[in-house]
Amino acid sequence: MSSFLQLAVELAIILLAAKAAGYLSMRLGQPSVLGEILVGILLGPSLLDIVHLSFVNSETLAESIHELGELGVLLLMFIAGLELHLGELTRNTRVAALAGTLGVLFPVGFGWGVGLLFGLEGESALFLGLALGATSVSISAQTLMELKVLRSRVGMGLLGAAVFDDVLVILLLSGFLAVVEGSTNLLDLLLILGRMAAFLGLSVAFGLWVLPRLARMVARLPISQSVLSLAIIVMLIYGVAAELLGGMAAITGAFLAGLMFARSLEKERMEAGIHALAYGLFVPIFFISIGLSVNLRTLELSVLWLSLAVILTAVLTKFFGAGLGARLGGFNWLESWQLGAGMISRGEVGLIVANVGLGAGLVTQNEFSAIIGMVLVSTLVTPLILRALFTKKNESRLATSPETSETEESKP
DSSP: OOHHHHHHHHHHHHHHHHHHHHHHHHHTTSOHHHHHHHHHHHHSTTTTOGGGOTTOOOTTHHHHHHHHHHHHHHHHHHHHHHTSOHHHHHTTHHHHHHHHHHHHHHHHHHHHHHHHHTTOOHHHHHHHHHHHHOOOOHHHHHHHHHTTOTTSHHHHHHHHHHHHHHHHHHHHHHHHHHHHTTOOOHHHHHHHHHHHHHHHHHHHHIIIIIHHHHHHHHHTSSOTTHHHHHHHHHHHHHHHHHHHTTOSOHHHHHHHHHHHHTTSTTHHHHHHHHHHHIIIIIHHHHHHHHHHTOOGGGOOGGGHHHHHHHHHHHHHHHHHHHHHHHHHTTOOHHHHHHHHHHTOOOHHHHHHHHHHHHHTTSSOHHHHHHHHHHHHHHHHHHHHHHHHHHTSTTHHHHHOOGGGGGSOOOOO
16 A cells, blocks of 8 residues: 555544544533544554554654644644734733743743752753743634634633743743753843744734735635635745744744734635634644654653652643733633633643753653653643633633624534
8 A cells, every 4th residue: 555545544544533532522511622632642652553553654654644733733823813813912911921921930940849859950850840831722722712712811811821931931941952052152042032023023014014915916816715825825934934033833923824814804715714624634633643642651650750740730830820920910810710721731832842852861761751741631631621610600701702702613
């Protein structure tokens, strides 16, 4: 069987499993993303190991599925940005800054302390704290869209806090790696900050002044799905620029692209198409790929107590750190805890940071396993906690805006 046919069979299995698990999860009163991640774990090396079945001999199959999943998370964050308006997002800047900052400092500080408590050397303990500081809101964004509260104060504050979180973690991680490698040049750190500022400034300027005119011009061309194609091109360019120019996560660029496109009068012409493309193919592959990347067999019992300590620290410090920041920013207590819960997931960002540490020799295989366990648990509990907090009595009065009812429900 050719490599393409092997990929086709694998994708058919993944999509069928994702939709079935998502449907079952929703029937049980939980977000569809929870079922999709869980079935991904079952399909992965922990149990069935579908990318190494008897008929599979392609060496690039797992990588191809992973890359399709990366497109899925870009589309997911683009849609999250598309659901919002820039003015709404900027009204929650104080909350976003405080929640994003405390949501990093709490996990980094306490994670460092846990590492020292378990006998890790100074550098390894500090890296453990930095690994706990990362956040991935792709899981939370999908859950909030299903709950129809992405455009609530909590949803907008959460997405803004994720941007501050991304910037701060990258600065701390870059500074840490520079010190470890023997380079403490302040100019290098200023250069990193300047790259971020340059990317954010250029992306916003393009989105405000060039993109609306470009979209109107493209919409008049006799090309099928011209606006949809433009949206995908802009999303991909923003994602690439975020990493290469800004040194930030590609999902941050995709979110900004969606936020900029939300201002375009041509938004409605491509919205249905982008939803169909994302939820019909790429987003389910992304959620399954998270599970495929986890191998529970590698989690050794010898590091059980370290793993439990890391998991508890990761969940509680994000929840209370970001929640306290939101409260100081002006949210009420329920909104604050909802935002804190949304920041818990480490997702693909946590996996990236963990692999950086393993490659640089900053963590051993045991510590790496503990971080992977933390990423898995934090990703799984986030939709559960969000669902519980948003289904409290009087939730709609406390945490949603009048525009919430206009938001389309995302399909599993």
